[in-house]
Amino acid sequence: MADKPKSMSSRVKELNEARAHNEAGGGKKRIEKQHAQGKLTARERIDSLLDEGSFNEIGLFRRNRTTTFGMDAVDAPADGVVTGSGTVLGRPVHVASQDFTVMGGSAGEAHNKKVVEMMNAAVTAGTPFIIFNDSGGARIQEGIDSLSGYGQVFYANVQASGVIPQVCIIAGPCAGGAVYSPALADYVIQTRKAQMFITGPGVIKQVTGEEISADALGGADAHQSVSGVNHFVADTDEQAILIAKKLLSFFPQNCQEQPPIVDMDPDVSYDKDLAKIVPVEDKQGYDVREIIKRVVDLEDFLEVQAEYAKNIVVGYARINGRSVGIVANQPSALAGVLDINASDKGSRFVNTCDAFNIPVITFVDVPGYLPGVAQEHGGIIRHGAKLLYAYSRATVPLITVVLRKSYGGSYLAMAARDLGADRVFAWPTAEIAVMGAEGAAAVVFRKEIEAADDPEAARQEKIAEYRDTFSTPFMAAARGLVDEIIDPGETRAKIANALEMLASKRKKAPRKRHGIEPV
Numbered sequence: 001m002a003d004k005p006k007s008m009s010s011r012v013k014e015l016n017e018a019r020a021h022n023e024a025g026g027g028k029k030r031i032e033k034q035h036a037q038g039k040l041t042a043r044e045r046i047d048s049l050l051d052e053g054s055f056n057e058i059g060l061f062r063r064n065r066t067t068t069f070g071m072d073a074v075d076a077p078a079d080g081v082v083t084g085s086g087t088v089l090g091r092p093v094h095v096a097s098q099d100f101t102v103m104g105g106s107a108g109e110a111h112n113k114k115v116v117e118m119m120n121a122a123v124t125a126g127t128p129f130i131i132f133n134d135s136g137g138a139r140i141q142e143g144i145d146s147l148s149g150y151g152q153v154f155y156a157n158v159q160a161s162g163v164i165p166q167v168c169i170i171a172g173p174c175a176g177g178a179v180y181s182p183a184l185a186d187y188v189i190q191t192r193k194a195q196m197f198i199t200g201p202g203v204i205k206q207v208t209g210e211e212i213s214a215d216a217l218g219g220a221d222a223h224q225s226v227s228g229v230n231h232f233v234a235d236t237d238e239q240a241i242l243i244a245k246k247l248l249s250f251f252p253q254n255c256q257e258q259p260p261i262v263d264m265d266p267d268v269s270y271d272k273d274l275a276k277i278v279p280v281e282d283k284q285g286y287d288v289r290e291i292i293k294r295v296v297d298l299e300d301f302l303e304v305q306a307e308y309a310k311n312i313v314v315g316y317a318r319i320n321g322r323s324v325g326i327v328a329n330q331p332s333a334l335a336g337v338l339d340i341n342a343s344d345k346g347s348r349f350v351n352t353c354d355a356f357n358i359p360v361i362t363f364v365d366v367p368g369y370l371p372g373v374a375q376e377h378g379g380i381i382r383h384g385a386k387l388l389y390a391y392s393r394a395t396v397p398l399i400t401v402v403l404r405k406s407y408g409g410s411y412l413a414m415a416a417r418d419l420g421a422d423r424v425f426a427w428p429t430a431e432i433a434v435m436g437a438e439g440a441a442a443v444v445f446r447k448e449i450e451a452a453d454d455p456e457a458a459r460q461e462k463i464a465e466y467r468d469t470f471s472t473p474f475m476a477a478a479r480g481l482v483d484e485i486i487d488p489g490e491t492r493a494k495i496a497n498a499l500e501m502l503a504s505k506r507k508k509a510p511r512k513r514h515g516i517e518p519v
């Protein structure tokens with residue numbers, strides 16, 4: 001007599017046991033090791049990111065099909081990556097979290113396929129995609145299948161680019177070609193427990209003889225301040241998750257939606273202290289973040305790449321509850337000059353805002369592009385062009401506020417009217433000119449100054465004459481390059497009003513396959 005089919009209750013029991021087995025990942029010992037290193041497990045990270053009880057796992061029972069190198073005998077729950085969907089602050093997202101306790105989070109064929117499927121699901125549903133990277137890289141036993149899987153991940157990153165926000169939290173090792181998925185995403189948040197590099201210290205020593213620790217080479221601080229690879233640094237997984245949540249709060253779900261409007265701070269009263277921040281007479285430096293904080297809601301500014309190319313400040317905030325991206329020259333670092341790194345940082349930020357319907361507010365106080373052989377030979381021409389390209393291409397509202405100096409090519413590069421700014425405001429202290437009055441007088445009036453009885457007095461006179469004529473916002477306003485010269489105290493009110501007026505901005509780019517932006 002044939003066995004009776006198993007009852008539903010015994011099948012459910014088996015299911016729950018199988019679930020529990022898979023959810024335990026690489027087991028107690030490896031989880032303890034993870035915790036001992038101050039790291040959360042893959043599932044704890046997801047739980048901490050998502051709203052409580054909102055996670056729906058997809059692919060818990062996926063397995064690799066490899067038989068080489070004893071893989072047929074290996075138990076790799078969920079193939080080392082936890083994937084699924086849930087909500088963050090009430091909004092749907094798709095997630096993947098590499099499980100270091102399962103074969104070191106190494107990425108084989110099934111593992112990579114799960115990640116790709118989650119990215120594609122995010123694109124289809126129009127939700128952000130967030131991934132936690134914590135992996136030994138390509139699963140060595142799976143050889144070319146693993147490599148091919150990485151190729152598919154990169155391809156999916158690129159297809160999703162500009163469609164949905166993509167955030168990578170680097171929470172453990174991320175080495176070799178694996179670093180290119182984060183590099184293709186929109187934002188990289190790296191914890192101080194994680195390292196990223198193409199080739200580690202050992203290989204570098206063999207090839208070039210250089211000696212360096214893993215942390216100095218690819219730790220969070222190195223990539224924050226030297227390479228510019230990450231955008232945010234966190235001490236812990238929990239802190240990284242908070243940053244990701246806050247970052248996403250400024251973004252729409254996808255490129256076809258507008259960012260959420262938060263009912264926040266309608267106060268647009270006159271700010272009598274704003275003007276005091278900018279020293280006018282002596283051209284000293286000041287921290288432009290003081291201005292930004294006074295202009296945005298609740299002084300709440302999420303700075304991006306805070307330690308990289310400090311001469312330009314970029315980040316997200318809200319004004320009257322509307323998400324804005326802010327770009328500002330930073331006079332306290334290299335006098336706020338534009339150089340190669342600042343151009344890269346600023347242009348990428350503008351591109352990201354533009355992709356996701358986030359208006360860009362630009363605060364200008366810029367002496368020019370940085371002179372020097374290293375800059376010229378490093379390609380300041382093509383790097384500097386990125387800012388021109390990014391602003392000129394942008395179709396989101398562009399609002400520019402000239403605080404103090406704005407000279408030459410850098411005047412144009414900082415979202416000038418000619419590059420498509422919708423509103424250009426200038427403080428009365430703005431100096432918009434081809435170059436500074438001192439330099440201009442020295443060139444234009446050189447002969448007169450040399451021939452004068454008192455050359456120094458003549459020089460000062462010519463400087464004053466040039467400044468009075470050109471180094472004011474009035475000439476630019478007369479030409480329509482500045483819309484309004486405003487009292488600094490009105491800055492927040494003026495921007496808030498402009499944002500409302502421009503909320504329905506419609507600007508279509510000309511038909512083309514795609515532009516060829518400078519790189």
Ligand code: HXC
Pocket residue numbers: 102103104105106107135136137138139140141147150151173175176177178
């Ligand atoms: C298979 C791997 C693995 C990998 C780690 N493991 N990396 N299994 N493929 N790539 C396994 C280990 O065998 C071990 O298994 C478990 O994961 C934990 O690893 P440990 O070495 O014990 O951990 P730890 O001491 O913390 O060191 C972490 C590590 C190290 C630094 C990441 O594991 C390591 O160097 N791994 C290899 C890195 C690597 O060379 N990857 C290939 C890079 S090439 P058990 O069973 O003992 O727990 C690459 C190309 C991508 O990624 C190309 C894309 C284009």
